[in-house]
Amino acid sequence: MTGTGPDRWSVHGRADDDMSDRWREIVTATHLPWSVQAGTARPGGTFRARVRRWWVDDLALVDTECERTRGVRSRAQIADTDGEFVVVLFVRDGAETVRQGDRTTRLGPGDAVVWDSTGSARFAVAQRLVKRSLLIPRAALTEVGGRAWATPGITLDRSAPAVRLLSHYLDALTGTLPALGPAATVAARNATLELFAGAVRAAEDRGTAPGLVGDPVLRAAMVRYIDRHLAGPAITPAGVARAHGVSERTVNRVFSAAGQTLGGVVRSRRLARARDDLTAGDEPIATIAHRWGFFDSSHFHRAFTAQYGLSPRGYRSANGAARH
Known part of the structure; x- marks a missing residue:
């Protein structure tokens, strides 16, 4: 999908089983499957909620305003989820408690x-809540690397410059998305992933001393090297090692520390450029496939489809470009 929206949903009425x-139908449609219960401060009261959703290509940006409610994702809801996602939730007003794994936030x-x-x-909401959720397909995160987002319940420090930048960027994005064309939407989507x-x-990294293997500066420098050479000859551990004055073993350990391989990072970023x-x-x-190092069309088709869930032709068609 390109940049669209916002799509809108709302409910207003007596907080009973029907409500x-x-x-639940709205939450499942916008935030993945959940079992939820609408509530109010007093029995028989009124429950109100509204939801807006923007698409940033394959990312969903969802704003929610609701009253007292709670929800559970258990085996049944997980089994009903089509795909795997990482979600970042920002509370804008009110309060919410989220529990995943052994962490309660x-x-x-x-x-x-x-x-x-x-x-x-x-999750549990005890009073009126205003929040924003960014839903990211896990496959998209291979483009920016790292295993940190597999850690359930990780909190983002609201005072951290990187977190403030992401939050402000999403604010700006909701106002501009409907006017963006396909190419600009993809650029906005890629920027969102990098900021996240x-x-x-x-x-x-907060409170930890960086070492050579875990040093995000070294990894970032290697990724920049990869990006500069994506359209060139094969990128090898030996070439990356020479460019950074380290051993091939260190190159491999830098990427394995993030749950990746050098080859996997190169392939993912070439697919992203394509x-x-x-x-x-x-x-x-x-x-396009040849430019980014895929000399076998069937290999490019399989790799692209595995990464993005659509064939290259299907993706182009879905995003409004010409068919071939």
Whole structure:
């Protein structure tokens, strides 16, 4: 999808079983499957909620205002989820408690937490809440690397510059998305991923002394090297090692510390560049594949489909570019 929205949902009425069912349908449609219950401060009171959703290509940006409610994601809801997602939740007003794994996080205005769709989770809202959620397909995160977002319940420090930058960027994005064309939407989506990755890495690095293997500066320098050479000859551990004055073993350990391989990072970032080109013009798909190191069209088709859930031709069609 390109930049669209916002799509809107709302409910208003007596907080009974029927209202809980209607609220569950909205939450499931916008935030993945949950079992939820609508509530009020007093029995028989009125429950109100409204939701707005913007698409940033394959990312969903969802704003919610609701009254007292609670929800659970257990085996049944996880099994009903199509795909795997990482979600960052910002509380803008009110309070919410989120539990995943052995972590319970109590969030107030300005606080943020990251949760993982593959694990059971609970939330509770005791008063009126205004929040924003960013839903990211896990496959998209391979483009920016790292395993930090697999940590359930990781909190983001609202005072951290990287977190403030992400929050302000999302504010600006909601006002501009409907006017963006396909290429600009993909660029906005990529910027969102990079800002999210930076915010999570800042949270993971907080209070730790960086070492050579875990040093995010070294890894970032290697990724910049990869990006500069994506359209060139094969990128090898030996070449990356020479460029940074380290051993090949160190190169491999830097990426394995993030749950990756050098080859996997190169392939993912080449696919991301090809993905951008598919919506930027009407070049033949084979030309784009060749530019980014995929000399076998069937291999490019399989790799792209595995990464993004659509074939290159299907992705181009879905994003409004010319068919080939």
